[in-house]
């Protein structure tokens with residue numbers, strides 16, 4: 001790692017004070033022991049991208065190695081009967097219990113977020129309770145895949161999209177949703193935590209409003225699951241989807257999870273009628289009949305290898321508890337904002353995430369037109385934030401794997417790189 005050159009904004013006493021403060025926060029952190037549960041990366045001093053790709057746990061590294069010889073290699077095709085056939089549902093239940101506030105029989109692991117989103121949106125639009133309704137409410141700041149899938153469904157299904165424009169902090173409030181709900185709204189599709197700003201929506205309030213208007217609601221939980229408490233059953237949510245490779249540390253391309261409320265399952269028909277979601281896959285009979293319950297939302301052969309790593313993280317999340325995880329997440333983002341205010345705002349950076357902890361997920365986004373140019377410097381120095389065009393640096397703080405000192409080291413490195421880039425441009 002190359003050493004950052006000192007900038008005019010750094011001072012050794014400031015660095016020492018910040019280091020002492022971060023060390024004190026780490027010493028008092030009740031979840032600090034979990035940081036050592038993850039595979040270290042030799043050249044990384046600050047990994048601040050857990051909301052794009054979580055780190056592997058040490059247990060997962062072992063599980064992945066063992067799988068080839070002890071399960072796949074030893075059990076061969078018998079593995080399907082012994083464990084794999086049921087894994088999408090047993091693992092769905094475990095994710096539901098640990099991270100989603102979902103009772104058994106409602107969550108499943110399959111496909112990708114994009115594909116489950118498509119299947120559940122199509123299923124929702126065919127629900128008898130919304131028959132005759134032809135509008136879908138969504139958010140123009142939502143992650144591209146959500147917008148693109150909905151645009152495609154609107155084209156093929158003939159529904160009208162009612163776009164909500166998020167406020168400057170990325171927020172979509174119940175009031176904004178209330179303004180576009182009508183007796184034609186079939187479905188509301190929003191992200192619980194906004195991917196760019198980290199804004200945390202009032203999922204319970206918006207779900208209530210949608211139901212009062214007779215609509216169904218689907219939450220994208222990609223940036224919440226494993227980092228922000230979710231209570232799908234208590235909130236009365238109809239449908240949800242989410243990634244497992246972010247705060248559930250399932251690894252690159254790990255399959256997604258879906259949730260369909262138990263009392264809605266029989267009324268919904270999903271569009272990808274594959275054999276693995278059929279009533280009797282191994283009968284291989286002439287026509288498709290859906291399997292009752294959550295299994296009916298599966299389609300093809302489950303990605304068993306992709307479901308290995310998330311199992312270890314789900315165990316850690318269950319053990320640590322979502323309350324403690326949220327408390328650490330809030331403390332991490334508070335420290336990040338404090339450092340950003342001290343070190344980056346004086347260089348012209350602007351905070352793009354909500355200041356109110358109750359309105360913020362587990363990442364902090366800061367905008368500066370020179371951030372893109374800092375990335376090669378930061379990566380070369382072992383500091384890995386996330387960047388979203390045109391000018392947003394996202395600091396994704398994964399509560400079990402990120403230490404307070406890592407945040408300090410990371411933001412100081414961003415300060416140094418930003419000072420260097422802007423100084424070079426001024427020359």
Ligand SMILES: Cc1ncc(COP(=O)(O)O)c(C=O)c1O
Pocket residue numbers: 112113114115143145146191195220222223243256
């Ligand atoms: C809010 C949100 N939805 C969906 C996705 C992606 O879905 P997929 O795993 O299908 O690429 C992401 C991130 O990639 C995301 O942040």
Ligand SMILES: Nc1c(O)cccc1C(=O)C[C@H](N)C(=O)O
Pocket residue numbers: 051052053143195196222
């Ligand atoms: N899924 C990703 C990928 O395959 C490559 C790079 C990044 C991602 C991400 O997860 C992006 C992320 N959802 C985001 O919020 O920007």
